[in-house]
Structures are given as C-alpha cells and as structure tokens.
Amino acid sequence: MNDPATCFSLSTASASEAAGHSPSPQPGSKMFSALAPITDAVTLFLDGQPITASAGDTVAVCLLRAGVSYNRLMPVSGAPRLPYCMIGHCFECLVEIDGIGNRQACLTPVRDGMKVRRQAGAPPALEPSAP
Amino acid sequence: MTINAPLPDADVIIIGCGPAGMTAAVELAEAGRSVIVLDMQPTPGGQIFRNLEANLCDTSLAGQSLLAALGPAYRAGADLIQRFKACSSIDYRPQTTVWEVRPDGTVGWLQGMNAGYVRGRQVLLAHGAMERPVPFPGWTLPGVMTAGAVQTLLKAGHLKPRGNIVLAGTGPLLLLLANQLHQLGVKPALVGRTDRLSDNVRAARHLRPDGLIPLVKGLGWLGRLKLAGVKSVTGLENLAAHGAQSVESVSFTVGGKRRTLPCDLLIVHDGIVPAIDIPNAAGLRLQWDGPNASWRPATTPDGLGASTLPPEMSAEPCVLRITGDARKIGGADAAMAHGRVAAQAILAALDHGAGPSAEALRAVGKALSVRPFLDAAFPPGLAQALPDDDTIVCRCEELTAGDLRAKIRSGFRNMDALRGETRCGMGPCQGRSCMVTAARLLQDETRAADCPPTFRGRPPIRPIPLGAVAALSGLDPRATIRLTLEDKPENASEDTVDAPAE
Numbered sequence: 001m002n003d004p005a006t007c008f009s010l011s012t013a014s015a016s017e018a019a020g021h022s023p024s025p026q027p028g029s030k031m032f033s034a035l036a037p038i039t040d041a042v043t044l045f046l047d048g049q050p051i052t053a054s055a056g057d058t059v060a061v062c063l064l065r066a067g068v069s070y071n072r073l074m075p076v077s078g079a080p081r082l083p084y085c086m087i088g089h090c091f092e093c094l095v096e097i098d099g100i101g102n103r104q105a106c107l108t109p110v111r112d113g114m115k116v117r118r119q120a121g122a123p124p125a126l127e128p129s130a131p
Numbered sequence: 132m133t134i135n136a137p138l139p140d141a142d143v144i145i146i147g148c149g150p151a152g153m154t155a156a157v158e159l160a161e162a163g164r165s166v167i168v169l170d171m172q173p174t175p176g177g178q179i180f181r182n183l184e185a186n187l188c189d190t191s192l193a194g195q196s197l198l199a200a201l202g203p204a205y206r207a208g209a210d211l212i213q214r215f216k217a218c219s220s221i222d223y224r225p226q227t228t229v230w231e232v233r234p235d236g237t238v239g240w241l242q243g244m245n246a247g248y249v250r251g252r253q254v255l256l257a258h259g260a261m262e263r264p265v266p267f268p269g270w271t272l273p274g275v276m277t278a279g280a281v282q283t284l285l286k287a288g289h290l291k292p293r294g295n296i297v298l299a300g301t302g303p304l305l306l307l308l309a310n311q312l313h314q315l316g317v318k319p320a321l322v323g324r325t326d327r328l329s330d331n332v333r334a335a336r337h338l339r340p341d342g343l344i345p346l347v348k349g350l351g352w353l354g355r356l357k358l359a360g361v362k363s364v365t366g367l368e369n370l371a372a373h374g375a376q377s378v379e380s381v382s383f384t385v386g387g388k389r390r391t392l393p394c395d396l397l398i399v400h401d402g403i404v405p406a407i408d409i410p411n412a413a414g415l416r417l418q419w420d421g422p423n424a425s426w427r428p429a430t431t432p433d434g435l436g437a438s439t440l441p442p443e444m445s446a447e448p449c450v451l452r453i454t455g456d457a458r459k460i461g462g463a464d465a466a467m468a469h470g471r472v473a474a475q476a477i478l479a480a481l482d483h484g485a486g487p488s489a490e491a492l493r494a495v496g497k498a499l500s501v502r503p504f505l506d507a508a509f510p511p512g513l514a515q516a517l518p519d520d521d522t523i524v525c526r527c528e529e530l531t532a533g534d535l536r537a538k539i540r541s542g543f544r545n546m547d548a549l550r551g552e553t554r555c556g557m558g559p560c561q562g563r564s565c566m567v568t569a570a571r572l573l574q575d576e577t578r579a580a581d582c583p584p585t586f587r588g589r590p591p592i593r594p595i596p597l598g599a600v601a602a603l604s605g606l607d608p609r610a611t612i613r614l615t616l617e618d619k620p621e622n623a624s625e626d627t628v629d630a631p632a633e
Contacts, residue, residue, distance in 0.1 A: 030293070030294055030395055031293065031294060031396045032284065032396075034290055035196075035197055036289055054289075056185065058287070061288035064288070064290060065290055069376060070273055070376075074529055080273055080377070081271065082274065082276075083276070084276055084280060085262065087178055087261070087279060089563045089564070090560055090563070091560040092526065100596060107226070107228070109173055109226075
C-alpha cells in the first residue's frame with residue numbers, strides 16, 4: 001500500500017477492491033452476534049453494496065454487525081483496522097461518509113441512503129497540474 | 132473605532148453529558164443560570180449510562196435481558212437523565228465535538244458540517260475518562276478491543292461477542308463485563324487478570340467502611356464467574372495477540388509458563404485514566420500521578436484549573452473547571468457528587484451563592500474513599516512494563532517503541548522534538564493513545580527523575596472539515612478586523628517605479 005502508483009489508482013477503486021478483498025460485506029460477523037433482529041431498518045451503502053441497520057445505530061455498529069474485516073487500511077503499512085475504543089478516542093474506525101473522508105464511524109449515526117466507503121491506505125494524491 | 136469583546140452565549144458551558152455534566156447542568160439551571168451542554172453522543176448519559184433511555188423503553192425479551200445483564204448500576208442513571216431532560220432551559224447540543232477550549236471560556240465546536248465558537252462566563256469540563264492505552268504485541272489487530280468498547284456495543288449496538296473470547300487486564304470493569312457477558316449467555320474462554328492475590332490482600336489496609344459495598348459486589352462477580360466455570364488466572368504477563376488479518380490466537384505468561392489460546396476477540400482493560408486532551412490543549416497545568424501512571428489536571432478541590440500561561444500573558448482569569456472522571460477517576464457516584472460541588476463553585480464565581488457546601492464536599496470524599504483500595508488491588512498491569520522494540524506505540528503513524536527509542540538516543544530528548552521528528556502523536560488521534568507511552572519511554576531513556584510533560588496541545592484537537600472552518604460562526608470581531616494602512620508599499624509604488632517608456 002506504500003506504492004504511490006497504487007495510491008493514485010485508488011481514486012476510483014473502493015477500498016475493498018484495492019485490498020483484494022471481496023467487495024461485498026461478509027455475511028455476519030465471527031466476533032459479534034446481534035441480541036435482537038434489526039428494527040426500524042434503514043438502508044445504507046457500504047462500498048456500493050446495500051446494507052441494513054437499525055435506526056439509531058452508529059456506522060461502526062452497522063459495520064461490525066455486518067462482519068466487515070476492517071474499517072480502514074493504514075496509510076503507512078496498509079494493515080487492516082477495526083474499531084478499538086468505540087467512544088471517539090482512538091480514531092481507528094475512520095471511514096469515508098457521503099464523500100468526506102476520515103469520519104469517526106463510532107460517533108456517526110446511520111441515515112437512510114448514506115454512502116459509506118472503507119478507506120484504503122493513504123488518500124489519493126492530487127494529479128500534478130501541467131506546467 | 133472601538134470593537135467590544137463578544138458577549139457570552141451562556142453563563143456556563145458544560146462539555147460532556149455524563150453523570151458529572153448532567154448533575155452540574157441541573158444544579159445550575161435550577162439556580163436560574165443559562166447553560167449550554169455540548170456532548171459528542173446522540174443522547175445524554177455519558178459512557179456509563181450510554182443509551183439508557185432507549186434501552187429502558189425496549190420492552191422486548193431481548194431488551195429486558197440486556198437491562199438485567201447491565202444491572203442496577205446502569206439503571207441508576209434513569210433518574211438523573213430524566214431530571215436533565217426536564218430542565219427545558221438547558222441548551223443541550225448532542226452530537227457536538229469540541230476542538231478547542233481557551234482559558235477565557237471560549238469553546239470551539241463542530242456539529243455535522245457546522246462549526247463555530249461559543250463563549251461561557253464559566254466553563255465546566257466534564258468530558259470523562261478513557262481506558263489506559265496498553266501497547267502490547269498485536270494490539271492493533273482487528274479483534275482486539277477494549278472492555279469499554281464491548282460494553283458500548285452491548286448498550287448502544289445490541290451486539291454481543293461470540294466465538295473464542297479472552298478477557299485480559301485488570302480492574303472492576305473487566306470483572307463486571309465478564310459477568311455481564313455470562314448473563315447474556317456468552318462464556319469467555321478465559322479471564323486473565325494481571326493483578327495478583329498479593330495485590331488484593333495488600334490493598335485490604337486501604338479499606339474503609341464505605342468501601343465494603345463495592346468489595347462485596349466485586350466478590351460476588353468473582354463468585355458467579357467461578358460458579359459458571361469461567362476459567363480465570365491471576366498474575367498474567369507478557370500478553371501478545373497473533374494473527375494475519377485479525378486475531379487468531381493470544382499468548383501470555385502465567386507463573387513462568389507460556390500459554391497460547393485460540394481467540395477471535397481479545398478484550399483488554401487496564402483501568403481508566405482521565406481524558407486529558409481538552410485540558411492539555413487549553414493550556415491547563417497537568418500533574419503526573421505516579422501510582423496510576425497517568426496525568427491528571429491540577430485543580431482546586433472545587434475543580435478550578437490552573438492556566439500554564441504566566442499572568443502577564445493572559446488577559447482574562449482562567450474560568451475553566453474540571454469535574455467527574457476527567458478530574459479524578461472515581462466512577463459515577465463520585466462524578467455526580469463532584470458535579471454538584473463544581474456547580475456550587477460556579478454559582479459563587481457568578482456572584483450567586485456561598486460556594487460548595489461542606490455537605491457537598493463531604494459527599495465527594497465519601498464517594499472517593501474506596502479508590503485507594505481499588506488502586507492498590509488493581510494496579511496497572513498490561514501497561515506496566517514498557518513495550519519491547521517491535522511493539523507499536525503510536526497506532527496512527529505505526530511507530531514502534533524501537534523507532535522512538537532510536538530517535539531519543541539520537542538526541543530528540545523532549546516530547547515536542549520527538550513528535551516533530553517522528554510524527555508520533557500527529558495522526559488522527561492526536562496522541563490520545565501514544566502520548567503516555569512516549570513520555571514514559573523518554574523518561575526511561577533519559578533516566579529522568581520525573582515523567583516529562585505532555586506534547587504541547589494545539590487546536591484543533593479533533594478533525595474539522597475545511598468547509599466548516601471557512602464558515603466558522605461566533606468569531607471574535609476583534610480578531611477579524613481588517614485595517615487599511617496608508618503607508619503600504621503599493622500606495623507609494625507610483626512614485627518609486629519608473630514610468631514605462633513611451
């Protein structure tokens with residue numbers, strides 16, 4: 001993920017594609033199970049795929065329930081990260097929400113139609129302008 | 132032309148809506164003061180009473196069993212939340228992060244894509260605690276989470292852990308969580324405690340009569356776990372998590388023997404410490420609390436902070452007070468007791484009242500009297516030994532203890548130089564996870580007698596979109612004034628530049 005060429009190409013590819021993972025969220029989590037079925041369902045889009053959540057959930061809860069293997073890949077090494085503290089201190093849960101990067105998934109409630117993208121490494125650099 | 136300083140938006144701004152913040156807000160509002168409460172979460176309660184209102188309304192079987200598992204200490208917040216919400220005069224602003232606080236009472240806020248400044252004649256920091264950062268090999272792997280995170284997922288996400296679950300660390304929260312999981316039908320593979328029986332026995336001399344109830348509660352948790360057949364060890368050391376893309380196994384040493392267990396979720400907890408991000412960036416004096424291996428704000432008993440700026444450099448007196456776990460770890464009861472003290476002190480500062488009553492101050496002492504016992508019984512464990520060279524210290528910038536040691540040895544011997552050279556503490560979390568370890572490494576390498584001060588905190592202490600900065604509201608008009616000077620070079624240019632040749 002350190003290769004600048006890879007980073008440049010990320011402007012159009014979703015995080016999951018860039019990482020060579022399946023682009024659709026995994027069915028269910030191996031770490032968590034839901035205490036109750038989803039109520040008051042809203043639909044958001046995770047890397048382009050529809051995914052349901054309970055109204056009032058945070059984006060971080062929605063992703064953990066879906067069993068994603070990571071929220072973001074680190075800008076330095078490309079290592080995967082999932083939420084660590086869930087209370088807004090650790091910033092491990094950062095995702096792109098409605099086009100704006102580095103949003104704290106654990107502090108952001110879901111909204112119908114919300115577009116969430118997982119982050120793949122360093123954000124794409126701007127194209128150098130022609131001289 | 133004279134431009135006046137902006138008028139205050141409220142008598143008091145309170146940051147944080149947990150037990151301390153809510154108690155203070157209610158006291159101040161009932162005394163007729165205007166109060167703004169800023170809180171990151173969508174509903175009042177703080178972390179301890181997180182999502183309590185909604186969970187109390189949930190009459191489903193699953194909802195009822197969750198409430199039963201979370202226990203009476205969780206439900207105890209209902210009354211305070213109700214009183215807080217009944218105070219219609221409180222200007223409560225949920226989902227609002229704070230990215231700057233100044234000693235004069237100016238507070239920078241962000242809500243969605245809107246940001247600005249609000250000013251209080253007095254400001255109360257009630258932003259709570261965080262779990263002690265615990266760098267160990269593998270702590271950045273997906274599947275490693277704090278006990279607080281798992282509790283948040285229970286309370287506000289209605290998710291419970293599954294698979295092979297290992298709890299490791301120390302402190303009441305670890306045992307409480309293990310019990311809550313057990314009540315929800317989740318059986319951890321192991322509860323590995325870093326504290327030893329000798330710590331627990333030695334702590335007994337700190338026991339006061341008021342500490343007996345928590346002691347009985349704790350022994351009850353241990354008894355129930357034993358009855359349920361949950362495996363437990365004490366004296367756990369050298370924890371490590373292993374796996375490629377997520378945790379697959381954990382290893383640790385107990386009694387000189389190395390053990391490895393399969394693991395899907397490793398839950399760690401090493402006690403809680405005051406969150407110092409806001410006081411540090413506000414330039415308040417912090418003191419190092421050796422036994423707790425953490426900083427805490429230096430305050431008067433009623434919570435008044437001390438600005439590190441010399442008096443000649445600060446135009447206004449410091450109006451920041453700190454309360455609850457952000458001031459001193461004590462749990463919900465101590466936070467509520469001190470929230471009341473702080474509110475009474477604020478009323479006095481606003482020329483209204485005689486200051487904290489002896490009874491209110493006594494209540495704080497009573498609620499805190501169990502702490503010496505808990506601190507001795509559950510000393511820092513996972514974070515006690517400094518990490519080895521290969522262990523990541525700064526999670527954001529992925530810097531290891533070895534990276535930092537090498538830079539310290541090459542001459543970067545103060546915190547800000549180390550940060551500037553390595554980027555340790557410059558990632559999104561702004562040092563919340565790494566600062567204390569970096570400081571302890573620096574102390575160790577330089578053989579300093581005292582722990583060095585923190586990184587210099589600078590706003591914004593939380594990310595704020597540029598679009599929000601461009602449209603900041605509540606700016607001080609004195610800071611935005613533009614003066615046109617008659618002696619600018621462009622005014623003189625016609626005389627000095629040669630006229631073009633005809």
